Amino acid sequence: MYDSDGKRYLDGIGGTHTITIGHGVPEIADAMAAQARKLCFTHKVQFTNEPQEQLANVVAKMAPKEMEHVVFVTGGSTANEIALQIARYYFMEQGNTNKYKAIGRWHSYHGRTNAALSMSGNLFVQREDMTPYQLDFPHINPPHCYQCPFDFNYPNCKFACAIALAEKIEQEGADTIAAFIVEPIIGEAGSAIVPLPGYYEKIREICDFYNILFIAEEVVTGFGRTGKNFGIEHWNTRSNHNRKRVK
Ligand SMILES: Cc1ncc(COP(=O)(O)O)c(C=O)c1O
Structure with a gap:
């Protein structure tokens, strides 16, 4: 890429990790142009359309087992807002209208819209400036062994x-918490914080124990960028409701 002074840049991270296969790929440009000449938009209330259905099938095949529903949205922030709303609906359908909060982690980023920013814990984005719009969502520390927030060493x-998640849930009341949201590998806000094996397995146990949904936010880690289709697949986090006690 060249800027207005002709300075040359290597776009090493692909924008914000979005241009995974590079700029100006002819096949992509051709497919977009061909589609734009045919049909630009259908409203989801009345219609679906062929390319959308094909893409949904591809995504569902890539996704972890049993995840077979796809909702298309306009970007990462919206995806996270919708995920939060789905979590609330999940509990409302069971007659539980009280579970509405999401717990997030410090050093994480889920987007600039209000609920997404409320779930975020990015210390570089000035959440405080937007305090009047913020939802009062709790946060816990990230699994950051290099600068352990607890000053501990593994193991x-x-x-x-x-365990901090269980403590936070107890403080807030499990009956108010709908979801725990994480970037499986923390991206920009934490410069690639990779938890040790066992961390997410423990998190899953805690979420199951307290009946809280676990949202793997794959805006940066999805679609093969970490060597698996989705970042969370590096850990075994499938729900096992037979598990009971959390130490
Ligand atoms: C992990 C993560 N989630 C969400 C977002 C927000 O996505 P968008 O800018 O498409 O709303 C970003 C943007 O960088 C991100 O890195």
């Missing part, structure tokens, strides 16, 4: 960063 820490 003596016994995953204090995961």
